[in-house]
Amino acid sequence: MTARDKHLLETPQAPRTLAASAHTGDTAPAEPPAAAKKNIKDYTLAELTAWMTAQGEPVFHARQIFQWLYQKRVRQFQEMTTLSKSLRMLLESHFHMGNLEAASRQESSDGSRKFAFRLSDGRLVEAVLMPNNTHYTVCISSQVGCAMGCAFCMTAKMGLERNLTPGEIVGQVVELAREIQDDKLVRNVVYMGMGEPLHNFEPVMSSLAILQEDFGFGLSQRRITVSTSGLVPAIRRFGAHPARVMLAISLNGVTDATRGTLMPVNRRWPIAEVLQACRDIPSDNRYRITFEYILMKGVTDDLADARKLVRLLHGMKCKVNLIPYNPYPGSPFHAPDLERCHAFQRLLLERGLLATLRISKGQDIQAACGQLITGAKTAAERVKMTLSELEASLGG
Numbered sequence: 001m002t003a004r005d006k007h008l009l010e011t012p013q014a015p016r017t018l019a020a021s022a023h024t025g026d027t028a029p030a031e032p033p034a035a036a037k038k039n040i041k042d043y044t045l046a047e048l049t050a051w052m053t054a055q056g057e058p059v060f061h062a063r064q065i066f067q068w069l070y071q072k073r074v075r076q077f078q079e080m081t082t083l084s085k086s087l088r089m090l091l092e093s094h095f096h097m098g099n100l101e102a103a104s105r106q107e108s109s110d111g112s113r114k115f116a117f118r119l120s121d122g123r124l125v126e127a128v129l130m131p132n133n134t135h136y137t138v139c140i141s142s143q144v145g146c147a148m149g150c151a152f153c154m155t156a157k158m159g160l161e162r163n164l165t166p167g168e169i170v171g172q173v174v175e176l177a178r179e180i181q182d183d184k185l186v187r188n189v190v191y192m193g194m195g196e197p198l199h200n201f202e203p204v205m206s207s208l209a210i211l212q213e214d215f216g217f218g219l220s221q222r223r224i225t226v227s228t229s230g231l232v233p234a235i236r237r238f239g240a241h242p243a244r245v246m247l248a249i250s251l252n253g254v255t256d257a258t259r260g261t262l263m264p265v266n267r268r269w270p271i272a273e274v275l276q277a278c279r280d281i282p283s284d285n286r287y288r289i290t291f292e293y294i295l296m297k298g299v300t301d302d303l304a305d306a307r308k309l310v311r312l313l314h315g316m317k318c319k320v321n322l323i324p325y326n327p328y329p330g331s332p333f334h335a336p337d338l339e340r341c342h343a344f345q346r347l348l349l350e351r352g353l354l355a356t357l358r359i360s361k362g363q364d365i366q367a368a369c370g371q372l373i374t375g376a377k378t379a380a381e382r383v384k385m386t387l388s389e390l391e392a393s394l395g396g
């Protein structure tokens with residue numbers, strides 16, 4: 001254990017966080033409870049095809065099942081009427097449908113809807129359905145809580161309770177799509193809800209395969225964005241992975257001192273290492289990394305920070321998403337006034353950086369970036385994870 005890790009040690013207790021960490025001797029996040037039947041939505045098409053083969057069933061049934069699950073979005077095997085009754089019974093005896101129950105729903109004045117979905121173990125995750133002119137964007141969770149401990153984020157107050165399975169991740173998209181009552185489709189999926197997606201690498205990658213599958217949602221690689229706080233080994237794995245969806249880096253600071261205060265993960269992987277990992281991602285002409293940058297009054301909104309941001313990102317094919325801070329009750333940070341946000345954006349644009357200013361949707365229902373939470377723990381209640389444990393848990 002390094003001196004830096006020791007600095008992060010605190011009292012061990014229940015869910016994990018990196019903000020001020022300690023050691024429990026048990027570094028793996030809790031798993032969802034083992035069920036007698038498997039969640040069929042945990043299976044990629046390749047995995048379901050292999051299962052069909054093992055059962056001696058024609059493989060085209062796997063494609064039909066995907067269509068029933070993700071295009072027609074039925075809730076029971078008995079509704080899969082193109083399958084024989086015996087196959088439906090076989091499925092029923094091995095799998096459950098992985099339906100998620102909406103424990104609560106709130107609607108914003110801007111039309112966004114936030115849902116808390118109950119998982120099989122009773123835990124809750126939040127997801128948001130956001131309307132656009134021609135389509136819907138959904139923001140989904142990848143973990144129950146989060147270990148990263150970002151100072152500006154409500155989810156961090158939960159610590160990490162457990163990872164979601166692929167079926168629990170895509171299940172959110174299914175349930176949100178079921179809520180749509182007009183003829184618009186879900187066209188964008190962003191992994192920006194609760195959790196650090198790259199800290200739950202394999203299940204997230206399986207969920208990406210399911211969302212992209214032509215017999216599933218058939219979403220384009222360019223329409224899915226995975227956001228990370230900057231886990232460098234996982235960014236490198238992601239870059240080498242065939243999923244090839246879009247990547248967003250939650251940057252939020254231009255010096256290691258500032259970013260390290262806001263995002264403990266920066267103490268292990270400083271800005272230069274994160275940017276190098278991004279530069280090393282093999283890319284074609286269309287691939288552009290997004291850098292999310294939260295503007296916090298007096299913390300990250302100085303125009304000198306904007307100039308430094310231009311220097312940091314020089315030569316990268318990227319865009320910057322500026323997000324005025326979304327405060328929550330008792331939050332220690334504040335949003336700058338809009339004039340300052342525009343000045344920050346203007347400076348980036350004038351220096352040749354593609355920069356958008358994004359006013360988060362759903363602020364009045366606490367559905368905006370960094371506001372999702374389903375059960376805060378006190379600092380003493382969160383089990384702490386050291387930086388070494390975090391690194392070990394990334395596997396590879």
Ligand code: SF4
Nearest residue numbers: 146148150153156195
């Ligand atoms: S901002 Fe993202 S990575 Fe940081 S604590 Fe919140 S959910 Fe986790």
